[in-house]
Amino acid sequence: MLDRMEGKYDVVVVGGGPAGMGAALGARDSGAERVLILDREPEAGGILWQCIHSGFGLHYFREELTGPEYAERFFEKVIDYEVDLVTNSYVSGISVDSDGTKSVRVMNEEHGMDTVNTKSVVLSMGCRERTRGSIRIPGTRPSGVLPAGLAQKIVNLKGYLPGKRIAILGSGDIGLIMARRLTLEGCKVAGVFEIMPYSNGLTRNVVQCLEDFGIPLHLSTTVAYIHGLDRVEKITVAPVSKDLKPDMSRAWDVKCDTLLLSIGLIPENELSLSLGIQMDVVTGGPRVSSTLETSMPGVFASGNVLHVHDLVDFVTRESLLAGQFAGEWAQGVRRPADNIRLVPGDNVRYCVPHSLSPEREHTIYMRCKEAMMPCRIRVGNLMERKLRFVVPAEMIIFKIKPDLLDKFHGDTLRIDILPAEKGKRHD
């Protein structure tokens, strides 16, 4: 396929996960002729290949698919749409020429180091898992402490088990799903330990992966110590006080040979940083306009590289849009610059995109800082919407219609999540 990587492209998409495939389709839809996806893995599909559980596509296809099934549907479309797809290809750098052309540097065993020129780029590199180092667990450094996603890869793609008696730190979705998966494989999952007073995973996963299997979830509890020289032998867990420090007077030991970490994902932005793109310190991804364009003209971003999503369906929606705008850009369409800045207010951790333009409808993706129920979202003084609840683990999505913005003359729009007003009914 690499032979097709020739000449100049309209859009090059870095990363062939669901975001990358969505972006490529969006770009073709916009009329861009030459679209290329580059991925370092042997196949497109990203993290989906190892997610063999079902629960994908409920929003987008209104069907419950497994990860690989979801990937395959898009993969077929990518082929249908005559997108060039080159795998086993690692993008090691991107540079921008004075005329705005981007050169994407690719490394590939067959073809060595190559450069592809393109008018616009969509960044879709996904994310990686946080590790032991990033949360600092004291104790020994044995084998058997690993991120839950790596364990998932070992089980689902390699056909081995990470251990026999498992403890899980953090209640992120991957950890929850692995608790169930490993139990089904005959492992004993001793418990899931979460430092926060609430789960960090989707409610449906807490129910289907822990409760249904009788696996205890210990909230406000953390792993305070790892024991074992060569291999994990046990861990010490302890409830945490208000400042999230373990209270060792109430600590207890849990025997296990494996500690999985499901403590969060970090957008994979080495390439973005090397391009000098402006970043959002909260999301860990680029700051983007309402066309999902980064601070570098003609470079767009979507999917987990932009902010960590909990459902692939939303990744797809966002990336179709990013691809569309990247395709337009390649064909010379220039949208007017956004003139409204979005500012996270009370109980809002972040919102994406970072700015809006009055002439279009916008989808806002955001997360709250703390759980609240019931509550309302207030967007400046333009709109207010009641929500049954918000939790940090579940992304909040809502639309802003252009007619709303017509009446707006400020340059910043603040979004707050506030407790529901007592006695007042919203529709």
Add this chain to the structure above:
Amino acid sequence: MYDVAIIGGGVIGCSIARELSRYQVRTVVLEKYAEVGFGTTKTNSGIIHAGHHSSPDTLKGQLVVRGNTLFDQLCSELNFGFARIGELVVAQGEEDIPVLEHLKKQGENKGVPGLEMWDQKRLQREEPNLSHKLVAALHAPSAGVINPYEFAFALIENAVDNGVELKVDSPVLKIDVVKDGFVFHTPHEQIASRFALNCGGIFADKIAQMVGLNDFTINPRKGEEYMLDKRLMGLVRRLIFPVPKPTTKGILIIPTFNGTIMVGPTAEDTDDRYDVTTSYDGAKQVFDFVSNICPSITERETITEFAGLRAVSNTNDFIMGPTNIKGFINVAGIQSPGLTSAPAIAEYVCYILKGEGLVLKPKGNFKHHVPGPPRFGTLGIEEQQKLIKENPLFAKIVCRCELVTEAEIHNAIDHGARTLDGIKFRSRAGMGRCQGGFCTTRCMDILAKRLGLSFHEITKRGGDSWIVTEMGKVKNR
């Protein structure tokens, strides 16, 4: 029958092995771990000290300066990571300045080159990210940083090239003192030699006890170190030492050879010889201290942490020399600056062996050189392209954080890596910010294929450090 058996393949044992391999001597190294250098040698600060910190009245104080001067030649022959980046002892108040002056004088008397006092202005110009409260500094240009494990790997590889035998996974469990030497018992075999060198690091006193010597003890002193994210690279350019105080040992800022910044070590006595644990207290001590000197360093930047044990003897000095048991020679109590002193220790041990009757006849065909491993990620694009042309596996990225290619993983295995840690410490795969999340299964694939192992037979660092287990073999439920 060997002439010399070296017990312990740390940097000391490896240095001596390489030194002895210059001569017509039959040498064997017995190491209990799966690879050399997996003891204290891979868990230290990696500093090649200039030598002005230690008193000339001690053996360690004498050997350190000589050791330091030998590193340029060693590095050019063995191609390990080493750079003389210089060191600053910084004064936090006027009261520290006399100590700097004392260190300067002590160093000059010992022959430490280039020592220079810097005033606040100079210090701020050279290291603008240090606290502006610091008042002065003593600069020692000959101090350097090294990748200590690479040093040990290169030493043993060169020694083996020159005829030394290396036996890993070979803990010495028992030693018989026989008529003209010793018989060492390992789980697999019995090995005889005329001379025995006790280079057992933290276990040196236990090894001495195997031949009935009870005249010294090792009292481990733990040091915790914290490795920070790459984005802090360049924050400081030189090693930063505080003025040594009677109460604190001094926590350092270390721009490692690869540029990543490390902070530590703590110093805490422990009676557990396996206690390589890190702790909340240790981290607090390190970061509280360092943030006074360099305010932009915070605990949040940590990507990994580890601890090592200094083999502190009851004399608080190196214990080197012949013993009451003829032919049994101690090279013990090698605490800091043991890494720096290693080349000088090796020379000194040869001298001792000669005194004890070992004939050291130089070999005609001694090979001085070990090619350094290729370091794809550090090269310019043209050089990278050249490598790819020679070997397309250089275009296959295995570790994305440190940009390590498949060719480098094969190279690590060619040069002795047998475990995941062996690969990591030779090629840097897994050392970056994702700490192996990406490359672990890739490295395992290659190891399995090259060594003809199944996935579940691969270990992190030998022993019981298995990584995965077979499916369908679990019956816990």
